[in-house]
Amino acid sequence: MAKTxxxxxxxxxxTLLLVTFLxxxxxxxxxxxxxxxxxxxxxxxEQIDTLRAQLGLDLPLWQRYFNWLAGLFTGxxxxxxxxxxxxxxxxxxxxxxxxxxxxxxxxxxxxxxIPLGILCARYEGGVVDRVLTVLNQITMSIPNFLLGxxxxxxxxxxxRWFVVGSFSAATAQGIGDWLGYLFFxxxxxxxxxxxxxVKMLRxxxxxxxxxxxxxxxYSKGNSKGAVLWRYALRNAMIPVITFLAMTIADxxxxxxxxEQVFAVQGIGQMLVTSIGxxxxxxxQAIVAxxxxxxxxxxxxxxxxxRVMDPRLRQR
Amino acid sequence: MLLxxxxxxxxxxxxxxxxxxxxxxxxxxxxxxxxxxxxxSGSGKSMTAHALMxxxxxxxxxxxxxxxxxxxxxxxxxRAQLRQVQGKDLSIIFQEPMTSLNPTMKIxxxxxxALRVHTRLAAGERKARALEAMALAGxxxxxxxxxxxxxxxxxxxxxxxxxxxxxxxxPRLLIADEPTTALDVTIQAQILDTLKDINGREGTAILFIxxxxxxxxxxxxxxxxxxxxLIVEEGxxxxxxxxxxxxxxxxxxxxxxxxxxxxxxxxxx
Numbered sequence: 001m002a003k004t005x006x007x008x009x010x011x012x013x014x015t016l017l018l019v020t021f022l023x024x025x026x027x028x029x030x031x032x033x034x035x036x037x038x039x040x041x042x043x044x045x046e047q048i049d050t051l052r053a054q055l056g057l058d059l060p061l062w063q064r065y066f067n068w069l070a071g072l073f074t075g076x077x078x079x080x081x082x083x084x085x086x087x088x089x090x091x092x093x094x095x096x097x098x099x100x101x102x103x104x105x106x107x108x109x110x111x112x113x114i115p116l117g118i119l120c121a122r123y124e125g126g127v128v129d130r131v132l133t134v135l136n137q138i139t140m141s142i143p144n145f146l147l148g149x150x151x152x153x154x155x156x157x158x159x160r161w162f163v164v165g166s167f168s169a170a171t172a173q174g175i176g177d178w179l180g181y182l183f184f185x186x187x188x189x190x191x192x193x194x195x196x197x198v199k200m201l202r203x204x205x206x207x208x209x210x211x212x213x214x215x216x217x218y219s220k221g222n223s224k225g226a227v228l229w230r231y232a233l234r235n236a237m238i239p240v241i242t243f244l245a246m247t248i249a250d251x252x253x254x255x256x257x258x259e260q261v262f263a264v265q266g267i268g269q270m271l272v273t274s275i276g277x278x279x280x281x282x283x284q285a286i287v288a289x290x291x292x293x294x295x296x297x298x299x300x301x302x303x304x305x306r307v308m309d310p311r312l313r314q315r
Numbered sequence: 316m317l318l319x320x321x322x323x324x325x326x327x328x329x330x331x332x333x334x335x336x337x338x339x340x341x342x343x344x345x346x347x348x349x350x351x352x353x354x355x356s357g358s359g360k361s362m363t364a365h366a367l368m369x370x371x372x373x374x375x376x377x378x379x380x381x382x383x384x385x386x387x388x389x390x391x392x393x394r395a396q397l398r399q400v401q402g403k404d405l406s407i408i409f410q411e412p413m414t415s416l417n418p419t420m421k422i423x424x425x426x427x428x429a430l431r432v433h434t435r436l437a438a439g440e441r442k443a444r445a446l447e448a449m450a451l452a453g454x455x456x457x458x459x460x461x462x463x464x465x466x467x468x469x470x471x472x473x474x475x476x477x478x479x480x481x482x483x484x485x486p487r488l489l490i491a492d493e494p495t496t497a498l499d500v501t502i503q504a505q506i507l508d509t510l511k512d513i514n515g516r517e518g519t520a521i522l523f524i525x526x527x528x529x530x531x532x533x534x535x536x537x538x539x540x541x542x543x544x545l546i547v548e549e550g551x552x553x554x555x556x557x558x559x560x561x562x563x564x565x566x567x568x569x570x571x572x573x574x575x576x577x578x579x580x581x582x583x584x
Contacts, residue, residue: 212414219368220402220429220480234419309419310464 019291034278078281098266108190117201139195148188148261185262208232245301323380338544351531354541402429406481410493412473416465423461452479471502
């Protein structure tokens with residue numbers, strides 16, 4: 001067990017190093033130079049060279065990467081070219097917003113999909129099941145930015161439940177303001193994923209209900225509901241947990257787009273702006289942060305997997 | 316009389332095809348009696364067992380005839396009435412001990428399951444009864460096994476767990492659907508001994524289903540031979556084994572591996 005954990009942790013670190021290095025590599029290949037966006041197009045070659053030396057851009061790629069890594073361990077993420085502010089400070093206010101958005105989206109996925117998946121499986125072929133199957137197909141095929149527009153249109157413009165762009169982490173009053181505004185973008189991220197999870201859980205439960213051990217449960221006088229809840233559900237949840245862990249990466253990716261639609265000032269919005277400005281230290285920090293979240297969530301899912309399935313514990 | 320089956324008929328229906336798994340099956344059993352049903356695969360013996368146990372979904376098959384168990388007709392009961400009997404007075408063990416147990420549930424909980432469904436006993440009491448049943452099924456150190464998971468046990472042990480779970484409420488009839496087929500010969504003999512022992516001690520009647528007439532003879536006093544959904548021959552086990560009336564029964568006996576044949580090295584595997 002301890003050995004497995006060490007192995008997984010090692011893998012976690014290697015993954016993070018690889019992802020951050022690839023991000024460095026990508027930006028050195030990409031056309032465009034940060035000095036252009038700082039100095040403007042009329043700068044002399046001399047000015048550009050001086051600034052490049054100042055920013056450390058004249059160093060070879062691997063050296064810049066190690067400098068960045070060294071900074072990471074001392075808590076120094078560099079200075080934003082664009083805002084002339086330490087990256088850590090720049091992102092501090094925004095990480096919380098995106099984390100709340102992503103967390104809320106994840107909670108919505110779980111809260112929506114698990115009961116509906118169970119309901120569909122319990123009353124397979126019934127009215128609820130058939131209606132939800134159609135709704136699922138539709139929801140799954142809508143991209144989340146379009147869903148964002150639709151939700152904005154309905155709840156902001158027609159029903160006037162919230163005002164687009166009114167949210168700012170600095171002025172939000174208490175948790176109510178946060179959740180109230182972030183609920184809709186979270187919903188836009190969550191619905192397509194929830195639809196997929198419903199479908200997956202439904203078929204996973206129905207698959208388990210055909211297993212031999214379910215026949216054993218029936219032979220003891222259990223009702224169908226009891227068999228589903230007490231026997232099939234736990235086994236059916238195992239693949240769903242893996243799926244949910246994988247959706248966390250999608251949620252974070254989805255939030256980048258949806259933050260634009262709802263004008264939420266999170267790291268997603270910052271990422272898009274910073275890529276445009278070639279503001280590498282900011283991009284680098286955000287990429288590292290997203291990679292960290294994804295890798296940690298997968299690690300957690302793996303641990304949960306072991307709790308759920310005793311057959312995996314000894315390995 | 317404990318069980319009286321008359322003209323049981325099971326017809327599976329698809330959208331456009333119908334198939335008689337069992338055409339006409341009748342059998343009566345006394346309390347404490349051990350009866351065997353023998354036949355090749357597809358003869359309808361397992362279907363008969365599952366139909367009596369109420370395990371064939373009514374949406375998949377038409378089941379007609381009568382099956383009086385302790386005076387009430389199993390085939391005419393509502394699902395709710397049937398659940399009152401399942402696992403309490405009537406129990407079953409299956410052919411596949413590897414897959415018949417829930418992989419993510421501890422052994423103890425699975426043995427206790429019928430108690431949970433049919434009684435309002437406290438957890439401690441349930442455990443005591445479960446441990447008792449596990450000992451009866453010949454499981455060594457039940458206390459330790461109680462908190463194990465199925466994958467930690469061998470096939471023979473798992474079948475004993477199934478037996479313990481089936482016996483926890485001391486049913487009047489145990490249906491054993493090829494319980495030893497998936498096990499190797501030594502384990503098979505031990506499980507048969509255990510079943511015989513349970514029958515002697517608890518007076519549990521056993522309906523033993525097998526494709527192997529020799530195994531049935533070792534355990535049962537009476538044998539029913541089935542083929543293609545019909546009863547071919549019926550009688551005391553020794554008589555059927557040593558003086559079969561029907562050609563089919565003779566073939567079944569001939570198909571058994573005997574010591575002589577095995578020594579000849581003609582085995583297949």
